[in-house]
Amino acid sequence: MEKDLSFGEMKKVLNASSYDDLNTFNLTILRNIVLDPIETPAKYFARQSGLRAEIVFGEYDNVFQDSLDSKKIAEGTDAVLIVTPLHALSPKLASSFSTLSETDVIDECAYVKEFISSVLANIRTLNREAYIFMLSFESPYLPSMGIHDWRMARGQLRTIEELNADIALLAGQFSNTYCLNANQILNKIGGDDFYDWRYWHVARALYSRQTLIGVSRLLFDSLDILLGKTKKCLVLDCDNTLWGGVVGEDSLSGIKLGSDYPGSCYLAFQEAVLELYHQGVIIALCSKNNEEDVVEVFDNHPAMLIKLEHIAVKKINWIDKVSNLQDIAMQLNLSVDSLVFVDDSRYEIELVESKLPQVRTLWLDNSESVVSAQKLRSLRCFDKMTLTDEDRKRGKMYQAHTKRVEMTQATNIDDYLSSLNMQVSVFLSTPVDIPRLAQQTQKTNQFNLSTKRYTENDIRSFIDSQEFDVVAVKVKDRFGDLGIVGTAILQYLGRDVVLDTFLLSCRALGRKLEFVFLNEILAYCKRHRRNTLTINYVPTRKNVQVREFLIEYGLGEAEAEDQDLRSEIQLNIESVVTLALDSCEIDNSGLHSDGSK
């Protein structure tokens, strides 16, 4: 919904920007067309993601050669983008489709897949870490066999759709390799504006500037997801956001909400909110109102789709919204930069933008409430790579979390933890856990020892490998099932163990689970007669809680410099005692299987 800046406007932002405090991001672009003007939008969207992009272009139509070139695919390359539209990769499929026989089509598709497969393999051989993004083939907007091409089993549309599906599968076989959906861009800007035929014929540059902007946006939106920069909580105003009008003045029967205009605009907005809720976005309220007025709407308005049970935290009071947002983040154990704030008041939006610039804001202009739902749906900051069971349950879990927080205020911490009746299970993970574990490594920022990001393929290879164990922890308590909340990856170097990854999801913090988890890991390593366990703290802007934990666990001095927080625990010494905790029931039978590697 937001209008894209023009090339000139992006260039202005870039020329005026300071890059001093931004991390460099080395992007290599392999292409079989002239694509060089993408530099401007790519650098612009990198800047929006807090990165300073350094771009290396492969030579024109040298994709295969460049995939073998260690200067183009260097050790320090952070990501490789492959852009090989069919117009150049397989002109027959793109522009002479109906002249091909059935076998020709099969051969041509096989050639394309073989080509992409070798390119991906070559890149992976030269660089094991870099993200690889492959722009999929856009659907022909003027399909070879006309308006009914789409119904034909051997039509051009279906052939290219199947080719894309095959390539997506192929990409899935390589670690950190993803397809970007070109049709996402095509759908937004339309076929007439997708290509710049002038430049195709004059300079072999196929894509219009809108498409180059679209590709760049898609690339960096995807990177944001992979780098864990997505948002977690949607904070909503009430009056003129969830319904039309002001409940304190118009009363329950006077507010606009229902199947008829204008109430239908607000209903559509609520539908969009609930879609996010069911994908694991936490919903909070922040509204200047009398609480009982708002609760009455939630309890008694027949058209309300959002119920109080969907709301993790509500701050309905007359305190300024900046303080309320900070409170909401604290109650949910989130950092403020995980919040998205929605309000119809320009004043509130600007206040939040000036005091809490790390909060993403969405202003719902009252004069265009017909598109409020679309504005929310067009935010890309809640997107994810996959949807796990934990995502679907998260809303409920956070509501339980708030009840727990309310209980802590009444009692001391140990009594409180005991009263939760926690049942903790520590176990060697199995393939069904892979999506959740990969997601945890991608999204967890606060309690994360090394902040290493892994894909599902990475986790699978750790589980399969003799040199690694992947241990997970899940928790239930009297309020509900929190699911898998922690991941640890143990790397074996002979009889020694390195704790490669040790993380806990933020909703499980404050329960001393980190102690239980490390206790069990130590005990497991001891049982398998390992010699040492090395724990290496990698500080980030967000993971100071790990530091505090390591010190409390006795693995470092309070004054220690971050780089000195590296411990090698001798496991063969009997006196290594783990800290006693009796606030929960622990099931470690999942660590007793014969999984010793």
Next chain:
Amino acid sequence: MEDKLLALISNALNVPIEDLSLNSSSENIAQWDSLAHMSLIFSVEDEFGIVIPDDKLMETSDVRSLLTVIADAK
């Protein structure tokens, strides 16, 4: 229009505006290569709301001919 175009070229090529004049072209401005030219045309088209015809795309790598093309396209 001339000032607007010079400011736009300065921004697109990242060249100080003092270094540009009516006589500037891809011949005497090092940053004005054929690829930068493409980005420059994108900026010119956005800014002036015009579409430069394909036969003029490559012939416009100097300020004077750009001015003519813009005037013709309007």
